[in-house]
Structures are given as C-alpha cells and as structure tokens.
Amino acid sequence: MNEAQTAPTVLFAEPGARWRTVAYGPLLCLAVLLLELVLRGQVHWFGLGFCAALLAGFVYLQVVAGRRHVSVELTGSTLREGTETLPLSRIDQVLPEPDEESWDDEDWQSARALGELSGVPRRRKGIGLKLRDGGGLVQAWARDHRRLRAELTAALERLPGPESEAEEDVR
Known part of the structure; x- marks a missing residue:
C-alpha cells in the first residue's frame, strides 16, 4: 500500500x-x-x-x-489543534457563534482552548464545542473560523451517531 x-x-x-x-x-x-x-x-x-x-x-x-x-488540521475522523488531537467521535456538537450584539459571553468562550497553549492564539477565533460523556466545553480555533466551523459541522453529520451505533449493536 x-x-x-x-x-x-x-x-x-x-x-x-x-x-x-x-x-x-x-x-x-x-x-x-x-x-x-x-x-x-x-x-x-x-x-x-x-x-x-x-x-x-x-x-x-x-x-x-x-x-x-498553532497549526490546525481537520480530517474525517480527527481534529488536530497544535499538538492536541481530538477524535471527532468525542464531539457532541458545534455550538453557535456568539451574538456580537450581546453584552454577555457564551459559556464556551471561557472554556479551555484545545492545544497546549493557555488560550486561543492571537489572530484566531474560537469555536465552541460540546464534548460527549460529560467532557464539558472546549474551544477549537482557527484564522478562518467560519470555514472550520462549516467543515467540522459537515464532518460531524457524516459520522455515525451514538444512537445508530446502539441500533447496530441490537441487531
């Protein structure tokens, strides 16, 4: 191969x-x-x-x-932010963008940023992610955050969900 x-x-x-x-x-x-x-x-x-x-x-x-x-790579099965790799199967949902008119921050905006850096790197925007199995909230990040959000959402929709895996186990 x-x-x-x-x-x-x-x-x-x-x-x-x-x-x-x-x-x-x-x-x-x-x-x-x-x-x-x-x-x-x-x-x-x-x-x-x-x-x-x-x-x-x-x-x-x-x-x-x-x-x-500070590099980002999204494949069909993983999201790599810097040196941290997160399997897409651990992500429950991509949270919506924050409202620019709101005075309050979203909960995910104060969550841990993926990677080993202490926060979202400069000139990058955070994307809120809710993790499965009580993993809480984290922030993915990228310069082109809108494109990453769209690609990540599409990749998560292509993954088999936990309910479809449970149905396969029953059969």
Missing part, C-alpha cells in the same frame, strides 16, 4: 506559519546590498550577511514553533 491510500483526507488545514517568511529578512538585506552597490558607497558585506543570517535564524525558530503549536 502506498502512503496516499492510507493518509486520511484533509478537510481543513492551516499551517500556523509559512516557510517563505524565513526569506523576508535575507531578501531585505540583499536589497540593501544591491542599493549600496548601485550607489557606489561603502558596501557592508559582513554586516549585511550577519544580519541576514541572524534574521533567518530567529524567524526559522518562530516558523517551527508556529507550525507545531
């Missing part, structure tokens, strides 16, 4: 950070170097090379951390 046959279909994915951002600092240093060459001024070879390497190194660490801790 090849890997494409065994890999689950990804319904929604956000990488958390993009590798292309590592190149932004060195490209800026290259532009400054070209400007120094064109203007025939003093060329700061060592300084610009050092800055390019330093910027690329720091951004590399940020991209690795972003891809590990």
Whole structure:
C-alpha cells in the first residue's frame, strides 16, 4: 500500500506559519546590498550577511514553533489543534457563534482552548464545542473560523451517531 491510500483526507488545514517568511529578512538585506552597490558607497558585506543570517535564524525558530503549536488540521475522523488531537467521535456538537450584539459571553468562550497553549492564539477565533460523556466545553480555533466551523459541522453529520451505533449493536 502506498502512503496516499492510507493518509486520511484533509478537510481543513492551516499551517500556523509559512516557510517563505524565513526569506523576508535575507531578501531585505540583499536589497540593501544591491542599493549600496548601485550607489557606489561603502558596501557592508559582513554586516549585511550577519544580519541576514541572524534574521533567518530567529524567524526559522518562530516558523517551527508556529507550525507545531498553532497549526490546525481537520480530517474525517480527527481534529488536530497544535499538538492536541481530538477524535471527532468525542464531539457532541458545534455550538453557535456568539451574538456580537450581546453584552454577555457564551459559556464556551471561557472554556479551555484545545492545544497546549493557555488560550486561543492571537489572530484566531474560537469555536465552541460540546464534548460527549460529560467532557464539558472546549474551544477549537482557527484564522478562518467560519470555514472550520462549516467543515467540522459537515464532518460531524457524516459520522455515525451514538444512537445508530446502539441500533447496530441490537441487531
């Protein structure tokens, strides 16, 4: 069997950070170097090379951390938020979006965010989830939270429910 046959279909994915951002600092240093060459001024070879390497190194660490801790992936059977993976069979329902006109927060807005971070990451919006078996409320999150909400709702509708599993056990 090849890997494409065994890999689950990804319904929604956000990488958390993009590798292309590592190149932004060195490209800026290259532009400054070209400007120094064109203007025939003093060329700061060592300084610009050092800055390019330093910027690329720091951004590399940020991209690795972003891809590990802030990425989202939804398949037909699991939801992965950062390093935490939640089977879809544990989710009872996706709760509705909060009312923007309301003064009160929904209960799920103060619930634990999935993943190992202390809350919903910056520039992401939370999605309330009610878990089965007394698991309470948690927050999933994504930049494109509306699309994740739609894909997650559709994936949960495709799953066999607990009542259909109970009917199969009786037969």
